[in-house]
Amino acid sequence: MCNGSVGAQGAPHVVDRRGKGIVAIGIESFADVVTRHVYVDKTMAIPDLVDRGGVTLFCRPRRFGKSLMLRTLQCYFEAPVEGWVDDAGPLFDGLAVMGAGDYYTAERGAQIG
Numbered sequence: 001m002c003n004g005s006v007g008a009q010g011a012p013h014v015v016d017r018r019g020k021g022i023v024a025i026g027i028e029s030f031a032d033v034v035t036r037h038v039y040v041d042k043t044m045a046i047p048d049l050v051d052r053g054g055v056t057l058f059c060r061p062r063r064f065g066k067s068l069m070l071r072t073l074q075c076y077f078e079a080p081v082e083g084w085v086d087d088a089g090p091l092f093d094g095l096a097v098m099g100a101g102d103y104y105t106a107e108r109g110a111q112i113g
Contacts, residue, residue, distance in 0.1 A: 013041040013096055026063075030071040034091050042069065043097035046076055047104045079109045 016038045024037035033039050042065075049056060058066045076097070080087040089109065092098055098105060 015039040015041055015095065028067040028071055030068060030075045031088065031091055033068060034095075041096050043072065043076075043092065043095045044100065045069065046073065046097045047100045049073070050104060050107060076108050 015034060017035055018037075022037050024033045024039070027033055027037065058069065060066050075088040075091060078085055078088065087109065092108070
């Protein structure tokens with residue numbers, strides 16, 4: 001799996017949209033973490049997972065962000081449904097996955113059928 005948190009200069013890409021410096025501990029909601037807390041951008045794992053295909057096992061110690069990563073994938077691929085699922089597109093603005101290429105951004109929230 002790629003290390004999506006490292007930018008071109010080798011420094012971690014940290015997102016703190018509120019500027020408060022509050023680290024999220026035990027929060028699984030991607031929307032809450034990316035908008036209200038400090039978030040280490042690991043969204044470059046999404047193109048890696050799309051390219052890999054098949055089955056991927058997330059094998060990490062407890063409290064290491066497995067659930068948050070799965071919620072991130074859910075937000076990225078889930079299509080908006082009026083009254084049920086909000087469009088999560090603005091949550092990904094400025095994150096690394098949006099610069100990965102048109103192929104991966106076209107997969108975000110794609111409608112089936």
